[in-house]
Amino acid sequence: MKPRLNVHISHELSERVEIAARRPGVTKAAVVEAALLGFFSKEFDDQRDGALIRRLDRIGRQYDRLERNLSITSETLALYVRFFLTVTPPLPNADQDAARALGKERFEYFVGQLARRIAGGRNMIRDVLEEVSADESEFFTETEIDALRNVRGQQANPGEGATQEAGDE
Structure with a gap:
């Protein structure tokens, strides 16, 4: 029994x-x-483990992309702040109160814009890329475009053309 x-x-x-x-x-x-x-059964365990491994792999790839994007964002912000602080001259004491008031107003506007974009699910980088045309003729003269093409051609064939001296960048 x-x-x-x-x-x-x-x-x-x-x-x-x-x-x-x-x-x-x-x-x-x-x-x-x-x-x-x-x-x-062992087969059921293998199937379950396989599904779990696939999910963990997908999560790992998503995490890697998030980490990369965060690194790019942090570096972009750091470069912008460094540039801004480098090129912005100090204000005379007499103008500092007015500058603080204007800065506060601009910051509040910035935070409002940020809140609207986040609430609307919009992405600034995507918007900028859609607005900016990739056509080189809108950014460069024909002479500059030809020079760019020549440089690209030399980079594709590194053994040809003039050599770059140290210090030239």
Whole structure:
């Protein structure tokens, strides 16, 4: 005689067991026993582990992209602040109160714009890339475009043309 096991299962699962047991020669006990054997089998563990590994790999790739994007954003901000602090001359004492008031007003405007963009799900980089045309003729003269093409050609074939001296960048 086999051991008896009493369990409580959901109504949905119970209905599925009933449907499976309607087949000729199949009992509810056989359906439950087959399901438990499958659950405890090495193959089930391998399938579950494989699915888990795939999910972890996907999460790892997403994390790597987030880390890269955060690094780019941090570096961009640091370069901007360094540039801004380098080129901005100090204000005379008489103008500092007016500058603080204007700075506060501009910062409040900036925070409002930021809040609206985030709430609207907009992305500044995507917006800028859509607005800016990639056509070189809008940014350079024909002479400059030809010079760029020549430089690109030399970079593609590093053994040809003039050599770059140390210090030229």
